[in-house]
Amino acid sequence: MTLLLPAAMLALSVHAQPVPVILDTDLGDDIDDTWALAMLLGVDTVDLKLVLTASDDTPTKTRLVAKILEYVGRTDIPLGTGVKTSDNAIHQAQWLGDYDLANYKGAVHQDGVQAMIDCINAATGPITLCVIGPQTNLREALRRDPGIAKKARVVSMAGSVHIGYAGKEGRMPEWNVHKDVEAARAVFAAPWEIVMAPLDINGTLVLDGPRYRAVAESKAPLARVVIENYEAWSHRPRHPADASSVLFDTTATYLCFAEACMELETVNLVIDDKGNTVPDESGRPVRCALRWKDRDAFEELLVTALTTEAP
Numbered sequence: 001m002t003l004l005l006p007a008a009m010l011a012l013s014v015h016a017q018p019v020p021v022i023l024d025t026d027l028g029d030d031i032d033d034t035w036a037l038a039m040l041l042g043v044d045t046v047d048l049k050l051v052l053t054a055s056d057d058t059p060t061k062t063r064l065v066a067k068i069l070e071y072v073g074r075t076d077i078p079l080g081t082g083v084k085t086s087d088n089a090i091h092q093a094q095w096l097g098d099y100d101l102a103n104y105k106g107a108v109h110q111d112g113v114q115a116m117i118d119c120i121n122a123a124t125g126p127i128t129l130c131v132i133g134p135q136t137n138l139r140e141a142l143r144r145d146p147g148i149a150k151k152a153r154v155v156s157m158a159g160s161v162h163i164g165y166a167g168k169e170g171r172m173p174e175w176n177v178h179k180d181v182e183a184a185r186a187v188f189a190a191p192w193e194i195v196m197a198p199l200d201i202n203g204t205l206v207l208d209g210p211r212y213r214a215v216a217e218s219k220a221p222l223a224r225v226v227i228e229n230y231e232a233w234s235h236r237p238r239h240p241a242d243a244s245s246v247l248f249d250t251t252a253t254y255l256c257f258a259e260a261c262m263e264l265e266t267v268n269l270v271i272d273d274k275g276n277t278v279p280d281e282s283g284r285p286v287r288c289a290l291r292w293k294d295r296d297a298f299e300e301l302l303v304t305a306l307t308t309e310a311p
Contacts, residue, residue: 017047018044018045018046018047018257019045019046019047019128019256019257020047020049020123020125020127020128021040021046021047021048021049021127021128021129021130021256021257022048022049022050022051022052022116022119022120022127022128022129022130022152023036023037023040023048023050023051023052023130023132023253024052024054024082024116024129024130024131024132024133024135024137024138025037025051025052025053025054025065025130025132025133025249026053026054026055026056026061026132026133026134026176027053027061027064027065027068027133028053028056028057028060028061028064028090028091028092029055029056029090029091029133030091030235030245030248030249031091031092031229031230031233031235031236031245032132032245032246032247032248032249032250033132033133033249034068034092034225034226034229034230035226035244035247035249035250035302035306036132036157036247036249036250036252036253037051037065037068037253038072038222038223038225038226038305038306039250039253039254039302039305039306040130040253040256041072041074041222041305042222042304042305042306042308043257043301043305045257045258046256046257048074048077049077049078049119049123049127050077050078050079050080050112050115050116050119051065051069051077051078051079051080052079052080052081052082052112052113052115052116052137053065053079053080053081053082053112054082054083054131054133054134054135054136054137055082055083055085055133055134055136055179055180056084056085056086056087056088056090057084057086057087057088057089057090058081058082058083058084058085058112059081059084060090060093060096061081061090062079062080062081062101062108062112063096063099063100063101064090064092064095064096064099065079066079066099066101066103066104066106066108067095067096067099068225068229069104069106070103070104070105071221071224071225072221072222072225073221075104075105075106076106077106078106078107078108078109078115079104079106079107079108079109079112080108080109080111080112080113080115080116081108081109081110081111081112082112082113082136082137083113083136083137083140085136085180091233091234091235092229092232092233092234093234094232094234095228095229095232095233112137113137113140113141113144114144116129116137116141117141117144117145117148120148120151120152121145121147121148121151123151126151126152126153127151127152127153128152128153128154128155128256129152129153129154129155130155130156130252130253130256131154131155131156131157131158131176131187131252132156132157132176132248132249132252132253133176133179134175134176134177134179134180134183134184135156135158135176135177135180135183135184135186135187136180136183138154138183138186138187139180139182139183139186139187142186142187142190143186146190149190149191149192150191150192152192153192153193153194153195154187154192154193154194154195155194155195155196155197155252155255155256156176156187156194156195156196156197156252157176157196157197157202157248157249157251157252158174158176158177158184158196158197158198158277159174159176159177159196159198159199159269159277159288160172160173160174160198160199160200160203160276160277161198161200161267161269161277161279161288161290162200162290163198163199163200163203164199164203165199165203166203166204167203167204168203171276171277171278172199172276173274173275173276174198174199174275174277177271177275177276177277178274178275179275181271181273181274181275184271184275185271188269188271188284188286189284193287194284194286194287195255195264195286195287195288195289196277196286196287196288196289197248197251197252197254197255197288197289198277198288198289198290199248200288200289200290200291201251201262201289201290201291201292202246202247202248202249202250202251203246203248204246205246205247205248205250205251205295206243206244206245206246206247207243207244207247207299207302207303208240208242208243208244209242211299211300211303212242212243212244213242214303214307215227215244215303215306215307218306218307220306220307220308220309221309222305222306222307223306223307226306230244230245247302250302251289251298254298254301254302255289259289260293260294260297261292261293261294261295261297261298261301262289262290262291262292262293262298263289263290263291263292263293264287264288264289264290265287265288265290266285266286266287266288267279267283267285267286267288267290268280268281268282268283268284268285268286269283269284269286269288270282270283270284
């Protein structure tokens with residue numbers, strides 16, 4: 001069981017059993033997906049059932065996730081390769097090196113979308129789909145089996161309701177929606193519950209000062225794999241030496257198992273052709289995390305999840 005500092009415990013909801021989660025991630029693009037995966041692995045309130053790679057060169061991203069999970073001793077978690085949309089290079093290639101997927105001791109599903117469908121249908125209760133990249137895989141899953149929407153809920157890092165990137169007033173097209181607008185619309189059209197962490201809550205979320213140093217200096221495997229990847233990330237030179245980049249996706253992973261740190265509001269949204277998520281009375285009801293209640297507790301929980309070694 002992962003140990004939690006007392007203040008960090010305030011950020012957690014109480015669950016009799018860990019929340020079953022499938023992570024759909026474009027890990028290999030922005031580095032925040034790597035932090036988000038580590039956060040899920042570092043809390044005992046989540047049972048990670050499958051990691052599915054999303055967008056662009058998904059086979060290479062599957063190799064990257066496999067190497068990360070092997071590094072931290074979690075090859076019990078199955079992997080799935082999602083829909084490949086391009087041959088664009090990943091931004092953590094230096095850390096990945098020539099890692100051979102054949103070395104991964106866990107299950108690897110070449111058809112990751114089908115693996116996700118099968119996992120949802122095999123679950124004895126509702127399962128949470130944590131979607132922190134473009135939603136291409138979910139659109140394909142819904143095309144194959146629309147019934148999954150009655151057996152799962154979606155928690156996504158997506159959209160911009162009132163505030164855009166870097167805390168700027170006014171909504172903007174957010175990358176995960178803009179990259180595949182039709183997929184986002186398909187997800188909105190399905191009858192599952194949707195909880196969304198938009199730019200309003202995470203557009204300025206950076207770890208710095210003592211909290212960043214706690215992760216950077218930790219010898220815990222989750223912290224080490226995050227910092228190694230961060231330092232090897234091709235966009236690392238754009239960011240301060242003593243701080244993280246913006247950790248957008250960690251807010252969605254948090255919402256899979258807790259909500260106490262954030263204020264959520266149900267907003268009816270439509271998605272326009274540019275990928276804006278626009279409030280509209282005729283739109284789809286979405287529970288949106290729009291403001292912080294306790295950002296300090298959230299940051300402490302994130303640090304604790306990455307730096308505490310399981311006994």
